[in-house]
Amino acid sequence: MDPARKRLIRLVVALTAALLLAGALAYTSFSASSSAVTPSQLLTSAHAGQSYQLTGKVVNGSIVHVGDGIAFRVRDRAGTASVPVRYTGAIPDPFRDGREVIVNVKKDGSTFVGEKDSLVTKCPSKFADPKSTSAQPA
Secondary structure, eight states: OOHHHHHHHHHHHHHHHHHHHHHHHHHHHHHHOOOEEOHHHHHHHOOBTOEEEEEEEEOTTOOEEETTEEEEEEEOSSSOOEEEEEEESOOOTTOOTTOEEEEEEEEETTEEEEOTTOOEEOOHHHHSOHHHHSOOOO
């Protein structure tokens, strides 16, 4: 067989394999992702047993230590809708009242149960209004 033809066949096979692998990676990435939902969205469309990524702020005064976990409420950023969450696992140091959090939850009756070790807090300085975080003149 002609060497030029062998190189061409190898090139086509290698490019086809690369294209198939890239397609599989893209499919896996997009099918595994889930968008974050707010408490008001969960209240209107949550189904038992389905997993959701909940985002919102911890309601002031709602954190209660229960056994080896915690119970708290998460509310919309700009609204009043809130949902109860039970969580066990690692609790981030900055977790507290009013802090914005993300947690993977599943509906269990009227409560949402957080997946173990899925609680993450957002840094408030990254999401604050730049005018309110600048130094005030004395």
